[in-house]
Amino acid sequence: MNRIDFWFDPVSPYAYLAFERLPEALVGLSYEVRYRPLVFGALLKHFGQKGPAEIEPKRQWTFRHVHWLAARDEVELQTPAVHPFNSLALSRLAWACAKEGATPNRHVCEMILRHAWRGGGSDAADPQRVEALTERLAPPVDPGGEAAKQRLRDSTEAALAAGVFGVPTLGVAGKLFWGFDALEMVAGCLRGDPWFTGGDWEREGAPRPGVRRAGS
Structure with missing residues (x-):
């Protein structure tokens, strides 16, 4: 059975769409998924990038694009009242629901992602809404405790070590696939597909010379 690592942050609408479409996209294949919430902001900081919502024309395009994709694929989606929102509480909640030594299951991740992106336009980080979600999920450990926080930190560090630079990223047999x-x-x-084993994957990902911007 193939194993897939699904790296995501609830703040990303593309991560939500990829999560919803994953079963249909991989129908007929044998696989298991390990869902791995991380801190998207930590990836941005590590690579010296701005998030899409921090660049106004890109923010406009992002939400037009994801809503078009959602309409095309008949996936329910409502933009949260505040975006970007602080997703730490939701990601910690996901890890708090996971068994020791395991990753959050699909049901937990579905509840959290739909809380953010099917919330009728409400604030995904609203404390009362997060508290209500926590009560429904009934995590075995405190989402605000050190154990849950450390598991989220560990997941983020592992993602960076693996070369993850954005969300969603799917890892398959040492290969990383970014984006919906x-x-x-x-x-x-x-x-x-022989493209992945015939040398194309390695050749097209190899370093090559190129012009660099001043100061980069």
Whole structure:
């Protein structure tokens, strides 16, 4: 059975869409998924990037794009009242619901992502809403405790060590696939598409010379 690592942060609408579409995109394939919430802001800081919502024209495009994708794929989506929102409490909640030595299951991740993106336009980080979600999920450990916080830190550090730079990222057999639009590529890899084993993957990812901006 193929194992997939699904790295995500609830703040990302593309992560939500990828989560919803994953079963359909991989229908007929044998796989298991390890859902790994992380801190997207830590990835941005590590690589010296701004988030899409921090660049106004990119923010406009992002939400037009994700709503078009959602309408095309018939996936329910409502933009939260505040975005970007602080997703730490939701990611810690996911890890607090996971068994020791395991990752959060799909039901937990579904509840958390839908809380953010099917909330009728409410604030995903609203303390009362988060508290109500916590009561429904009934985590075995305190989401605000050190154990849950450490598991989120560990997940983020592991993602950075693996080369994850954005969300969602899917990891398959040492290969990383970034973004909602990479789902078809993941399916091809799992089906044994020779492109992934015939040298193309390695060749096209190899370093090569190029012009660098001043100061970079």
